[in-house]
Amino acid sequence: MPTHFCVSRQTAEDFMRLFVNRLAYCIQREKTPSDGSAPYIKQKRPLDLGAVRMHLNGDATISLYAINPNTQRCKWVAIDADFDGAVDALFQLRHELKQDGIEAAPEQSRRGGHLWIFAEEPLLASLCRIYIYNAALRLGVPVKGGGLKEGIEVFPRQDQIADGAYGNAIRAPLGVHRKSNRRYWFYDADVTPEAQLAYLQGLKKLTATQLETLTQGMKLPEAYRPPEPVPFVPRTPILGQREFRILDYVQTTGKQDSRNWKAQCPSCGEAGRDRSRNNLGIKISDPRFYVCRAGCTKEEIRAALGQPIRKAAMA
Template sequence: MYAKFSVSRDTANDFIRLFVNRRAYSMQAQKPLPNGKVPYFLARDWTTKQPKPLDADVIRMHLNGDVTINLYAINPETQRCKWVAIDGDFDGAVEALFKLQWELKQDGVEAAIEASRRGGHLWIFAETPLLASECRIYIYNLALKLGVPIVGGGLKQGIEVFPKQDQIEEGEFGNAIRAPLGVHRKTNRRYWFYDAPTEPLPQLAYLNGLKKLTETELRSFIQGMTLPENYKPPIREPYVPSPFREVQQEFRILDYVRPKTKDHRNWWAPCPSCRQAGRDKSGDNLAIQIANPRYYKCWAGCSADDIRSALGQPLRKKRMA
């Protein structure tokens, strides 16, 4: 069982200064689903259905252990981030994170390692918000120089770098990461930063004491560098259905649901099957791939057959030869 705390508003504001770069956030479900997953849902105002702004009260609840939230790295108005987080959850991940931490220190960059359920997170904090694209150039080149694997570029195992995008459009959120110092609902445990006592106040004091990365330093580190070719984001191409499928009246999920929001990869819409069962009150369980809307998935576990049946468009059974 995890420890409960009662932090002050000042402590919550201290956390905000370090970690919160935009006010949108997502919240982890309190209990696992039948499939064992404990998903996160974008926090919304129940009346307007708009993203709910993160405030000190929510941060206090997170630090106290009442809720668990995810944070988004990039502010879409500036394309900048307050921090870079490197997530490692593969065999040898913790050793790789310590290797990166040591190499960063050679550049004069102080980074903190946070334990996690399957490995750890390495956090770098900025003196002022830095361009996400420049942060990614620095970390990707540093990791490859050290031989640390990075997810993507043909690899399925390796570190993941947050922010995962160079920039995001208005209305997009990018990828979120679990906010530190809270409770992971899958394990009902807190995961702390190394090198500080395991309570919110000394943890935040330790993080505040770290030297912060400046824009001048970052730009000197990446002079002449670009994001490695294998990790450059693909150019988005609009989905164009084939003429044959058009004649066959191809099923299009977007003809039946209305997206409520989007991120860099997906539209998010109400799941018809969840709605039929009285679930999905937030109306965003269904992810629909922007690049190819034939691909969709309900994050509450409904199958494609469930979704199609709820719409009165059941999947056609393949004829046996």
């Protein structure tokens, strides 16, 4: 069993200053599914000191979002690695960053490790990603994506997010992972929340001027750039027929990621599922393309709308 702590309000405040860039967060569920997984559930209430103390004590486990959509900036960069040789790759990357004057903190994880970089003030997410991607590829450290299935993942995982969007969350350090029932500590400090936070506070922080200098003339490597948006050009309908438009039949939630609007899947809704109203993803650049993340087929979605697909004109 992991050690249980009883941290002070001051310790929780120290954690928030380092890690919290926006008050949206998730809580990891206890192991309940048959596969032993412990998914994260987005919380409606904003993160507060009480939730942070529960995380540090070991009573709950939270995950945090990197980017604040109001500024497109982040307080930290976290590099996640869980492939063969991941820990060696992270320490190699840490050494490279140090040559650029950046102090990074290695953290243990369930399947590999994380490497954290902290900012003196929130930094543009796009510049952080440009720097890390170029540094990793310069060293030959694999970066997931761009044709590679294994490699490091960089949080923030987007250059920017839309207003009301979240991006990708990462498990906050120093808590108990509910799947393994273990804490994963930073390597270079004693294993108490107070000692760990004191170590992290003592690290030299990356400044905006330093990052701008390091990334001057750099771009995100081409293989990892998001695709350029393609303008939606509706097809010419068959005489007497109107082209089916999914957006005529569903109400988007106002939430979206970098590529898709979110809406309730009509088929899921008909079956009493998708209460969060976000199972249906509709491609922003071309709304003819939509998919249910719960696995409903296009035929099932159209049937639930009372607009079955005609065999001669699949859409």
